[in-house]
Amino acid sequence: MSRTLLEAPIPVQLSTDGLKRRILEQLNEEAVIGLDSLVQMLPEYTWNQIFYAVDQLARAGRIVLRRHGYDYTLFSTAYPT
Numbered sequence: 001m002s003r004t005l006l007e008a009p010i011p012v013q014l015s016t017d018g019l020k021r022r023i024l025e026q027l028n029e030e031a032v033i034g035l036d037s038l039v040q041m042l043p044e045y046t047w048n049q050i051f052y053a054v055d056q057l058a059r060a061g062r063i064v065l066r067r068h069g070y071d072y073t074l075f076s077t078a079y080p081t
Contacts, residue, residue, distance in 0.1 A: 019045055019053045020062075027063060027076040035072035 019042070026033055026041060035054065039047050054074060058065035064075040 016049070016053055016056075019049060020057055023050075023053060023057060023074070024062065027074060031076045031079045033074045035074065038074065 022042060023038065026038065033041075035051070038054075039045075039050055042050060054063070054065060054072075057063045058074075062077065064077060064079070066073050066075065
């Protein structure tokens with residue numbers, strides 16, 4: 001079966017491990033990042049992908065995640081919270 005020009009391209013699945021690594025790299029540089037700012041820094045990922053990776057990192061104790069009202073803030077574990 002051949003593909004026609006009108007078919008949508010198959011989306012590339014970006015690695016969760018690669019995303020986690022990028023998040024940790026950003027936190028090493030900045031120590032504190034708002035979730036909305038992080039989403040803007042990583043436009044190739046969806047909000048859901050980023051939040052899922054952030055949640056996994058927080059549950060594993062690799063970052064600290066705090067909620068302030070409707071805003072989430074990520075902290076490096078080296079940052080005194």
